[in-house]
Amino acid sequence: MQPLVLFDLDNTLVDRQCTLAEWAGRFQARHGLSPGSERWLIGLLADRATPAHFARVRERFVLDESVGALWNRYCSDIAAAVVCPQEVLSGLEGLRADGWRIGVATNGAADIQWAKLRATRIADHVDAVCISEEIGVRKPDPAMFHEAVRRCGAVCDGAGIWMVGDSPVNDIGGGQAAGLRTVWISRGRPWPGDLLPPDRQVAEARAAIDLLAAAGSVRNVE
Ligand SMILES: [Mg+2]
Missing domain, CATH: 3.40.50.1000 (HAD superfamily/HAD-like)
Known part of the structure; x- marks a missing residue:
């Protein structure tokens, strides 16, 4: 056989852990989020990430982008960073x-x-x-x-x-x-x-x- x-x-x-941590730092900087946001993002997305998780991200940080746009950007950012x-x-x-x-x-x-x-x-x-x-x-x-x-x-x-x-x-x-x-x-x-x-x-x-x-x-x- x-x-x-x-x-x-x-x-x-x-x-994934390392890629996520790097992404969270960049996301916090890009959106001008308060210190500590990075840690919250890593906790939220530690086990899995789905569009539903980005609905929570959008709500918490009162972001203008749609959930779909945030999710697509997450997918392309992670794909660009992962090794x-x-x-x-x-x-x-x-x-x-x-x-x-x-x-x-x-x-x-x-x-x-x-x-x-x-x-x-x-x-x-x-x-x-x-x-x-x-x-x-x-x-x-x-x-x-x-x-x-x-x-x-x-x-x-x-x-x-x-x-x-x-x-x-x-x-x-x-x-x-x-x-x-x-x-x-x-x-x-x-x-x-x-x-x-x-x-x-x-x-x-x-x-x-x-x-x-x-x-x-x-x-x-x-
Ligand atoms: Mg695994």
Whole structure:
């Protein structure tokens, strides 16, 4: 069987936290907002960003722009700022050269997630993308993982398919519930003791790619 791995996007393949913090600083300056606004924006958008969140932004800061205009500008600003490290892109390319199929399984709004996938060129390095808004299901629902695997042209039968992500609940818990093996991207955090641990844990995405690549075949990854 051709080995297959699914990757989360935000804070796994790209550093969303850092990109958001930079954006919030620029947004505060552009609109002449009071000190502290930046922190409020980061808190509001920490887990997800949708047009509905920008309705709250517009209301709080009494902005003239429409919600649609604010949202579109957010999408283009984030796409312009977000980066996927070259070592991660080349790692994905290496995995595919070794015969791996690669999917992205990400929670979020389709326009912002696609903007990031295209701007970073991650979209060129994977076989399939599954965005929660497009299918109406979010991680940790196993249906999200099953659909991502299906889009890669495989069946989710529990035979050595991997999920790599930074969220203990959404990526690891969800992946486990879908019957996948899991790699947690710790980003220096300790694993929450009350949850079933992942199969493996590493600090960042390139280390996860190296772990899978070193095995050569999914059967050899223990
Ligand atoms: Mg994530």
